[in-house]
Amino acid sequence: MASIDLDKMLLKIKSTQWSLSDIDWDAPGAELITEEQWPKLKEFMADLMWIEHVGARAFAAMSKKAPNDTLKEIYSYFHAEEQRHANAEMALMKRWGMLDGDEIPEPNINLRLVIEWLDRYADEMPVYVLGTVVPMLEIALDGALCKFLLDTVDDPVCHQAFEKINDDESRHLGVGFSVMEMQGHGATYIKTVKMLAPLLDPRLLLGMASYAPLLNKMRDNIVALGLPEEKLYAAMEKFDKIGGRTADGRANPWFQIIRQHAKLVVNRSNRLYHTPVDALVRLTGHIPKRVLPAVPSWVKELTYRPAA
Amino acid sequence: MSTDTDTVKPRRSPDKKAAAKKTAATKKAPANAGAGRKKAAARSKPVAQQVAARCEVLIIGAGFAGLGAAIRLRQQGIEDVIILERAGEVGGTWRDNTYPGAACDIPSNLYSFSFAQNPDWSRSFSGGPEILKYVHYLTDTYHLRPLIRFHENVASLSYDETRGVWRAVTGDKIFEGRSVIMAQGPLSNASLPDMPGIQTYQGHKIHSAMWDHDYDFTDKRVAVIGTGASGIQIIPELVKKAGFVKVFQRTPGWVLPRPDFQTPAWNRGLFRRFPASQDAMRKALFMFHESMALGIIWNSPLTRLIERIGKAHLRLQVKDRWLRRQLTPDFRIGCKRVLMSSDYYPALQKDNCKLITWPIARLSEKGIRTVEGIEHQFDCIVFATGFDVSHSGTPFPVSGIDGRQLNDEWSRGAQAYKSINVSGYPNLFMTFGPNSGPGHNSALVYMESQIDYAVRGIQALRDGNLKALNVKPDVQVAHNQAIQKRLAKTNWNSGCKSWYLTEDGFNATMYPGFATQFAKQMADLDLNDYELITAD
Missing domain, CATH: 3.50.50.60 (FAD/NAD(P)-binding domain)
Incomplete structure (x- = not known):
């Protein structure tokens, strides 16, 4: 598949905007959430919302680093769109009575670490690192989680909201994979080395140390919710399939790294990977909240209210 | 038509007395400027023969540039001047931009004419009302009001080659002048931006x-x-x-800090008593801004x-x-x-x-x-979305020799000779024409050099008994090639999108150099650069 025309994509993005007020959040159907579902769904939605929010911050970093004006503007839209998804998900939580007053649900500790990392280092990261990690997060977490949600929740308003969210996400992925191919295009040995050079950067290693437990933690959460973890893995394999559909895509060393990592995540029998990462998940679970610095102010931008 | 109307008598020499008397222009604000402009443009064809007034120099706009030009012309003994102003008051930018907080970001001692300094600026960076007061002070001190025809919104400008006169059509009148100084301002038109849904907003x-x-x-x-x-x-x-x-x-x-402070009374007293001290201050401010060019341009x-x-x-x-x-x-x-x-x-x-x-x-x-x-x-x-900046045209149609249209010639980016003259449009002088914009220094410093160049041109017409001065096309081309070559190395052309550039990234706005260089460019008018058309 040829790369998409980014200028046309930008026009498409601009012409397909929607806002929270396009959805009637008080429409009937909220009662379709069963009592049994409710507590699990609450936790699940909080995670999902935070993942969107984290994705938003990553796009903000990519917008700063984008190699051209069109991509810069596209990423600034994606930044806002991910925030819109988080807002819409928060509105669903509000609808289902899952918000404690106006409080934004607390992010879990692994997300909290990722937020901290993003806030400190994301802007310094080369665009191709985030440009590969973000599609992975989107496809794995968004894709698998949203699918699970629609399979289990009957509320029509939820379906209405996710139809819009999924439309946005398909554009995000389209651009994401296209950019990965652009970066892999004609990758020479020197270019590969340059692209991999950030691996020596301790800031990136720190990022990976937050990313790996996040995936395992989300896997655990999904299992706790009764979703077969294979669904998550199926989504992650999609990354491999689409990202590797062209020679350019395969030539992108970061695609190869993330893909290899995904294989590790999927292979539960690989103890060499899972034992330390699971330990990390447990370990991070013990980090007391008070040792973490205050959340950055962009975190407080979330709202479930369609109008402000 | 008003009483000051008379009919065209070809090749009639300008009547100074008549021009001076013609002050009581009928006040009639165009209800709809846009529609008025179109109508008038249609009328600009040489069918209407009624001319409201004719003069030696027609100035369009009574802002800083127009008023400054009138002052300098008069100082050179050129008295037969008419200023056409679309509004009912002088002041241009400073009359229109009265939003709260409006101020100039160049120190007042530099954002003023060197030939009319004001010792009484109340602050280092004065606000809009005080600047407007200064414009009124200029108007009154130099007795410019009698020259101004208010509520005359120029809809088109065309050159009559045979007679060697420019003809400006306003809402319902025609004004003629041997020379024209276009001083309508580069940032004088503003409109609401074309944002999706702007019409639906009810607030x-x-x-x-x-x-x-x-x-x-x-x-x-x-x-x-x-x-x-x-x-x-x-x-x-x-x-x-x-x-x-x-x-x-x-x-x-x-955003850089703006050291705005109140001028102490002793300072004002000093400037009033010893104008040389204000000159020195102005020079120091000028040199400071000049040095900034090294980093900004x-x-x-x-x-x-x-x-x-x-x-x-x-x-x-x-x-x-x-x-x-x-x-x-x-x-x-x-x-x-x-x-x-x-x-x-x-x-x-x-x-x-x-x-x-x-x-x-x-x-x-x-x-x-x-x-x-x-x-x-x-x-x-x-x-606060800025102004309608036209890089590729003029705010009203301007037609020159053989009916050539400036808008057509500029469709791929505006070009002029030394920012002020365009080949094929004789005796037409522009203030803030193509590539005259400063990025680091006072616009009024640039304006003064442009005005003085125009005055020299008009003086040359007089002295040489010339009908027209028309810049040679090859001279203009060479000038622009050099300008564009220099612009390529500036920060303006370094990749960001700004109102300085056209959609295609062509810079028809800024002057790539120090204010001192610009002043040097404008300091001499070389008649070899022009075709001289002698009067019959």
Whole structure:
């Protein structure tokens, strides 16, 4: 598949905007959430919302680093769109009575670490690192989680909201994979080395140390919710399939790294990977909240209210 | 037609007395300027033979440039001048831009004419009302009012080659002049931006250049769209009064501190008693701004230094890391206009103010919908979205020799000789024509050199008993090649999008050099550069 025309994509993005007020959040159907579902769904939605929010911050970093004006503007839209998804998900939580007053649900500790990392280092990261990690997060977490949600929740308003969210996400992925191919295009040995050079950067290693437990933690959460973890893995394999559909895509060393990592995540029998990462998940679970610095102010931008 | 109308008598020499007497122009503001313009353009064909007045020099616009030109012409003994002004008052930019906080970001001692200095500036950077007062002072001191025809909005300008006169058609009159000084201003037209849904918004709309002084902002929810030179001046004032202000920013600019302070009384006294001291002050300010060119116009170590000052200013004034990130520019300083404010950043952090950097999706009935899915609702939206800058045309049709149209010739970017003359349009002088914009120094310094060049041209017509001065096309081409070559190395052409550039990235706006170089370029009028058409 040829790369998409980014200028046309930008026009498409601009012409397909929607806002929270396009959805009637008080429409009937909220009662379709069963009592049994409710507590699990609450936790699940909080995670999902935070993942969107984290994705938003990553796009903000990519917008700063984008190699051209069109991509810069596209990423600034994606930044806002991910925030819109988080807002819409928060509105669903509000609808289902899952918000404690106006409080934004607390992010879990692994997300909290990722937020901290993003806030400190994301802007310094080369665009191709985030440009590969973000599609992975989107496809794995968004894709698998949203699918699970629609399979289990009957509320029509939820379906209405996710139809819009999924439309946005398909554009995000389209651009994401296209950019990965652009970066892999004609990758020479020197270019590969340059692209991999950030691996020596301790800031990136720190990022990976937050990313790996996040995936395992989300896997655990999904299992706790009764979703077969294979669904998550199926989504992650999609990354491999689409990202590797062209020679350019395969030539992108970061695609190869993330893909290899995904294989590790999927292979539960690989103890060499899972034992330390699971330990990390447990370990991070013990980090007391008070040792973490205050959340950055962009975190407080979330709202479930369609109008402000 | 009014009583001062007379009919065309070809090749009639200008009648000075008549011109001086012709002061009582009928006041008739065009109800709809746009429609009036079209109608008048249609009438500009040589069918209407009624001429309201003719003169030696026709000046379009009674702002700083037009008034300054009239003063300098008169100082050279050229008295037969008519100024056509579309509004009912003098002042141009400073008459129109009366939004709260309007001020100049060049120190007043430099943002004034060297030949008419004002010892009484109350502040180092005076506000709009005081600058407008200075314009009125110029008008009255130099007795310019009798020259001005108010409410005459020029709809078209055409050159009659046979007679060697320019003919300006306004709403319902024709004015003729041997020479024309176009002083209508580069930033004189403003309109609401073409944003999706702008017509659906039902609340109050205000454009910064057409401020609604009757609107009471007290306790209102207000949006300000735009954070350019006007926006950053309006926001601190609105925050003082409005209930809540949301600022919509697309691109953060570089903001440098503005050392604005009250002029002490002794200082004013000193300037009044010893004008040489004010001259010295002006020269010092001039040299300081000139040195800034090294960092602002070209990429140099000074650029990094000025950027560091900008960043330090941001860090000192904004503590929150995310807000600081939102306000950090991602282009080289100088590429877009550098902003000067010490109270913009603090205003943004007031409890009743919030910076919104989400892209705007559309305007809705009640407010602004941004891409994060939220509708921000407002009582009033202030558009600080700048001016309609035309890089490839003139605000009204200008036709020259053989009916050539300046808009056509400029469709791929405006070009002139030394910013002031265009080949094929004899005796037409422009102020702030192509490539005359300063990025680092006072516009009035540039304006003075342009005015004096025009005056020299008009003087040459007189002295040589010439019908016309027409710049040679090859001279103009050579000039522009050199200018564009120099522009390629400047920060303006370093990749950011700004109003200095056309859609295609052509820079027809800025002058690539020091103000001193520009003054040198304008200092001599070489008649060898012109075709001289002698009077019959």
